[in-house]
Amino acid sequence: MKNRPFRERLGFALTGLATGWRRERSFRNQTGMAALALLALIVLRPAPAWWAIVAITTALVLALELLNSALEAVIDLLHPSIHPEVKAAKDMLAGAVLAISIAALLVAGAMTVDTLPRRLAELGLIGA
Numbered sequence: 001m002k003n004r005p006f007r008e009r010l011g012f013a014l015t016g017l018a019t020g021w022r023r024e025r026s027f028r029n030q031t032g033m034a035a036l037a038l039l040a041l042i043v044l045r046p047a048p049a050w051w052a053i054v055a056i057t058t059a060l061v062l063a064l065e066l067l068n069s070a071l072e073a074v075i076d077l078l079h080p081s082i083h084p085e086v087k088a089a090k091d092m093l094a095g096a097v098l099a100i101s102i103a104a105l106l107v108a109g110a111m112t113v114d115t116l117p118r119r120l121a122e123l124g125l126i127g128a
């Protein structure tokens with residue numbers, strides 16, 4: 001199964017995204033938040049650096065959510081019964097998602113504070 005052509009590996013990756021979407025409500029919620037972030041970028045028109053920061057943060061949230069789900073699936077397959085080590089592993093995975101989600105909220109707040117007043121002034125909604 002190693003060294004498959006790029007087209008095939010891209011297909012596996014897209015299938016993985018579709019599986020995450022189908023099976024995980026958290027991933028669907030995070031995708032909705034990513035769509036809102038894109039809308040905010042389009043409306044606020046921040047500097048290019050903000051586009052990069054938001055893109056990286058959003059991708060990290062989605063990637064960690066998928067990793068969380070993938071590892072949970074493997075853990076449940078290998079060890080379906082209750083075990084304190086399974087609890088520790090799953091709680092740490094949840095902690096990783098929480099950490100990047102807090103970072104994403106901070107990025108959203110900082111971008112809004114940095115950009116919104118100028119954008120409102122551009123639209124004539126507040127004095128420049």
Ligand SMILES: Nc1ncnc2c1ncn2[C@@H]1O[C@H](COP(=O)(O)OP(=O)(O)OP(=O)(O)O)[C@@H](O)[C@H]1O
Pocket residue numbers: 024026068069072079080081082083084086087088090091094
């Ligand atoms: N086999 C297990 N043994 C011990 N504790 C478990 C086990 N499975 C789950 N838990 C505990 O229950 C919590 C929730 O587990 P679950 O598998 O439902 O993950 P979840 O975070 O709700 O799933 P998702 O990320 O898909 O929303 C875990 O964080 C862990 O504390």
